[in-house]
Amino acid sequence: MTVRSLLGLAALNLFAVGVGAGLLWGLRGWRSWWELARLAGLAYMLGVAGLGVVLSLLLVAGVPFSLATIVLTGLALAAAGIVVGFRLRRARPSLGSAPRRIGLVGAGLAALVIVYLEALFRAARLSGLYAFDAWSFWVPKAKAIYFFGGLDEQFFSELPNATYPPLVPTLEATAFHFMGSADVVTLHVQFWFFLAGFVAAVAGLLATRVPAVLLWSFALLALVSPRVVGRTLEPQADFTLDYLFALAALLVALWLIERQPWQLASATLFLGATMLTKREGQLLAACVIAAGLAASWREWRSAWPRLVLASACAIALALPWRAWYVSHDLTGEFPASGATGFLDNLDRAWPSLQSVLSSAFDAGLWTVVLPLVIAAIALAFIAGARVLPLFATLVYALALAGFTWGIWSFTELEVPIEQDEAINPVVRLTAGLIVLSAALAPLLLDAAWRGTDRPRRPEAG
């Protein structure tokens, strides 16, 4: 709660933008500085994902975790992106033309989103560490990494959920290093940066693809959902997972209709980060890939090998952590009854599905986001679009089925789950679909309006 902590976080997040800009230059390049400004949010989230993944891998490898490690890792990532960019002969950026017009209504909605984020910043600055999981194990893990300089096996095994992946504690420990102390109050501001970065990334990706009114109205609708307002700043992994998953799914959706290699490459990094953020990240990543495979079945010869390669790369990023906790005899990642144990408890099927659906469609938590997305999917199908609505349908349906399987399989959970939303595990799961809706719904409605999901103006590679 000091100026020094705030300045430290500002420095860290500027550093993440720099790292991500280097990665984006390698993956995609940009033609003008205006274009980079538009994609700064995506660059930031790439930087966060890249730093989170590589620092997690370094921790697993036993590399001492210090400020020097963080800075050198970021510089190496940015340098790798720049080298790749030069090797691929990315054009040198010019000033370029001014950003396109957004219209008065679109500007008004964008202004509301900005004011909302500014107000949330004020709340973040002095938030206490009250969220149960945050003080129970997420922040203690981060403190252990910060104070001990690595993954302390004994300490981790004493904490609840020892096998939960380390990306968020690693990023929190990174924030502690930049703040100069384990300031758990100002730490909430880091999660404000993640939210702002996610909004900016979606806006940057969709700004040239959909009308500003669609883009900003759905961003605002998702942001003002009561659960998002109340929980998004908590220093735990739930919403960070949702941002990474939503960006991965959005980039795969864009790749399905535009086929730009950088989109799938960026999605791969986000999928890897998703799997390193929470255990359900594996489920969500599998849903994105499965939906991508099904939606590209007409062009399976060209699309499927790329999607399989992308998923293999993402799994490769997440495997070392699994190897670490297995080799250290930590357990609890999967249901005690095994992957097919749910078949022994068929009576749990309906109450599990009931719990998931009642949570996903709870207007008190998410207002009307999911009903609107279903309407957007239906309109896109009716208007003649195929790839986008099929992909969206499958991501949502597979995720809901996957959540049901999870609740069904973890027999220690009493069903139907009717706990308060603060500790209700299903509410945490379904949040990902709401966050995803902010990214996919504008694309679906634009496709419905135009009667096709072919790109409006294909992006340069």
Add this chain to the structure above:
Amino acid sequence: MHRFAPWLIVALAALGYPIVVLAFAGAPAFPSRADCVLAPTGEGEYQVVFGYRDSELEALELRDQALAVGFQGTEISRDGCGRVRIAVDDIPSREVGEEVIREARTVDLDPTLERES
């Protein structure tokens, strides 16, 4: 002008909100460690605080010192501002607290009275 009007709206909102907040709520406050010390006024229970330390190890030393001279019930706890408080809690009244403080001063301790949070 029409071309820039939407961007002007965005810029005005982005700058306007912080300016309005600054104008009506003043400069942002940065709570200090002193904000975790509640003055012994009003209703409620009190605590006799022997001191604050930066680490639990240092706090345990002072706690042991207070216990050794007879202040039973001295405990350490986080104060919420990054320090560890060494105190006897549940003091029922201000008078009892001041009596405890007088006794402590006779054995080279220098506690203060605070209201429990």
